Amino acid sequence: xxxxxxxxxxxxxxxxxxxxxxxxxxxxxxxxxxxxxxxxxxxxxxxxxxxxxxxxxxxxxxxxxxxxxxxxxxxxxxxxxxxxxxxxxxxxxxxxxxxxxxxxxxxxxxxxxxxxxxxxxxxxxxxxxxxxxxxxxxxxxxxxxxxxxxxxxxxxxxxxxxxxxxxxxxxxxxxxxxxxxxxxxxxxxxxxxxxxxxxxxxxxxxxxxxxxxxxxxxxxxxxxxxxxxxxxxxxxxxxxxxxxxxxxxxxxxxxxxxxxxxxxxxxxxxxxxxxxxxxxx
Amino acid sequence: xxxxxxxxxxxxxxxxxxxxxxxxxxxxxxxxxxxxxxxxxxxxxxxxxxxxxxxxxxxxxxxxxxxxxxxxxxxxxxxxxxxxxxxxxxxxxxxxxxxxxxxxxxxxxxxxxxxxxxxxxxxxxxxxxxxxxxxxxxxxxxxxxxxxxxxxxxxxxxxxxxxxxxxxxxxxxxxxxxxxxxxxxxxxxxxxxxxxxxxxxxxxxxxxxxxxxxxxxxxxxxxxxxxxxxxxxxxxxxxxxxxxxxxxxxxxxxxxxxxxxxxxxxxxxxxxxxxxxxxxx
Numbered sequence: 001x002x003x004x005x006x007x008x009x010x011x012x013x014x015x016x017x018x019x020x021x022x023x024x025x026x027x028x029x030x031x032x033x034x035x036x037x038x039x040x041x042x043x044x045x046x047x048x049x050x051x052x053x054x055x056x057x058x059x060x061x062x063x064x065x066x067x068x069x070x071x072x073x074x075x076x077x078x079x080x081x082x083x084x085x086x087x088x089x090x091x092x093x094x095x096x097x098x099x100x101x102x103x104x105x106x107x108x109x110x111x112x113x114x115x116x117x118x119x120x121x122x123x124x125x126x127x128x129x130x131x132x133x134x135x136x137x138x139x140x141x142x143x144x145x146x147x148x149x150x151x152x153x154x155x156x157x158x159x160x161x162x163x164x165x166x167x168x169x170x171x172x173x174x175x176x177x178x179x180x181x182x183x184x185x186x187x188x189x190x191x192x193x194x195x196x197x198x199x200x201x202x203x204x205x206x207x208x209x210x211x212x213x214x215x216x217x218x219x220x221x222x223x224x225x226x227x228x229x230x231x232x233x234x235x236x237x238x239x240x241x242x243x244x245x246x247x248x249x250x251x252x253x254x255x256x257x258x259x260x261x262x263x264x265x266x267x268x269x270x271x272x273x274x275x276x277x278x279x280x281x
Numbered sequence: 282x283x284x285x286x287x288x289x290x291x292x293x294x295x296x297x298x299x300x301x302x303x304x305x306x307x308x309x310x311x312x313x314x315x316x317x318x319x320x321x322x323x324x325x326x327x328x329x330x331x332x333x334x335x336x337x338x339x340x341x342x343x344x345x346x347x348x349x350x351x352x353x354x355x356x357x358x359x360x361x362x363x364x365x366x367x368x369x370x371x372x373x374x375x376x377x378x379x380x381x382x383x384x385x386x387x388x389x390x391x392x393x394x395x396x397x398x399x400x401x402x403x404x405x406x407x408x409x410x411x412x413x414x415x416x417x418x419x420x421x422x423x424x425x426x427x428x429x430x431x432x433x434x435x436x437x438x439x440x441x442x443x444x445x446x447x448x449x450x451x452x453x454x455x456x457x458x459x460x461x462x463x464x465x466x467x468x469x470x471x472x473x474x475x476x477x478x479x480x481x482x483x484x485x486x487x488x489x490x491x492x493x494x495x496x497x498x499x500x501x502x503x504x505x506x507x508x509x510x511x512x513x514x515x516x517x518x519x520x521x522x523x524x525x526x527x528x529x530x531x532x533x534x535x536x537x538x539x540x541x542x543x544x545x546x547x548x549x550x551x552x553x554x555x556x557x558x559x560x561x562x
Binding site (some may be wrong): 011013020021103104105106107108109110111112129130133134137138140159160163164165166167219 | 288292296300302384385386387388389390391392393410412413415418419421440441444445446447448
């Protein structure tokens with residue numbers, strides 16, 4: 001397994017491999033890998049000749065006062081996990097090689113980035129679309145794998161790839177959960193034991209809402225209120241948002257119909273967690 | 282010579298060619314080709330196995346009240362000219378295939394896009410960087426050729442390519458001029474005979490300024506005033522801007538030193554023309 005730090009070396013390596021006719025699967029991550037990431041890697045391994053995983057905690061997608069500094073990092077641990085999956089290359093660049101002095105260019109998707117997490121974290125998706133553009137240009141993948149825990153991110157990336165004609169297939173992959181239902185997240189490590197227990201309120205309220213819909217509830221506002229009430233009973237939880245929206249355009253829906261995304265962001269202590277569930281009505 | 286209209290077909294064609302190991306040279310144009318464009322094509326032919334020329338009058342780089350509607354177009358004429366140069370493919374897409382309904386994504390270079398033409402034409406370079414990103418992703422060139430008549434555009438594209446890590450080499454090519462000195466431009470066809478004569482004031486004032494500098498003048502403000510005075514004597518000319526700037530970052534310079542760009546935009550009647558000259562001091 002190669003570890004590549006330099007953007008030019010990264011591009012050179014994949015260009016050579018592509019010249020040999022190999023297809024490239026790409027899993028962009030911020031590291032501190034969990035089973036969710038590894039499921040993306042395994043799928044990429046199955047579908048491509050070569051798999052590249054990037055590990056880069058991208059400063060431009062964190063806002064002022066967000067958790068960039070305390071975002072968990074452990075490269076050696078990540079490296080071992082990826083070695084175990086027989087990944088071909090880790091791309092592990094330094095911030096100053098990605099955003100050198102005199103950096104001036106950003107990619108921005110409008111409209112759908114202003115809702116949900118975009119409303120709570122202004123500039124977040126501009127950071128995401130910029131780094132993903134850069135990574136696509138450095139890794140030149142045929143397929144790129146993204147987890148559906150950040151459902152909005154998948155939608156934004158798909159919009160960007162379509163709009164800017166990137167020659168990349170976006171492969172969205174299902175959320176991976178702990179045994180008790182908590183969606184896997186690198187940020188979970190920042191929860192203390194009480195918070196870890198309290199964090200179950202995210203998945204449990206989503207599962208309960210799903211059940212209500214499957215039993216016939218079609219009123220989006222009722223579902224939203226139901227979740228909000230359930231979460232507000234947990235003293236360590238503070239709601240950022242709960243949204244019941246169309247899975248296509250993230251517009252709020254009154255009468256549930258078609259592909260419905262129920263998405264939420266909740267602060268458990270100081271840790272902001274997100275989770276969601278898709279329901280086909 | 283192929284004529285390709287569809288973005289997917291374009292991408293498919295070059296992907297096949299690249300799989301055969303061929304290098305791709307790309308000349309993006311808005312059509313109504315003149316000798317300036319053709320010099321880019323000739324250079325691209327010399328340096329690449331395959332040459333693609335795009336013809337697309339890009340609406341997003343024109344502002345309200347600008348000349349999008351009257352921008353000259355003549356596809357059959359362009360096609361013949363490119364056939365004569367043995368170009369491999371013309372990419373000639375429709376606006377609705379480039380900006381379909383629900384289009385939401387833009388690429389923006391900050392700072393250097395706010396000066397010179399960017400100050401007179403807000404949003405212009407955002408349209409340019411977005412379409413060039415899209416074209417790069419559709420045509421997947423190894424090298425792309427741009428004329429230095431729009432010196433700022435070359436600088437902006439180079440900044441974008443560096444910042445976003447595009448695997449493309451930008452090749453800037455010299456301005457091509459009519460015998461009397463007027464810089465070639467598709468827009469020249471919109472000048473009436475009197476205006477065509479008056480338009481010489483652009484190149485003539487630049488050449489005269491160059492001469493002053495070569496004779497020892499080092500005061501940027503004096504050079505600027507000299508050009509402004511010369512142009513203001515031409516009754517059909519109306520100055521948009523005259524700038525004496527660093528060729529690296531487009532900052533105005535007081536004492537001329539290093540690579541100096543003298544750039545101007547002048548309206549001759551209703552036709553806005555640009556021209557520039559680089560002087561190494």
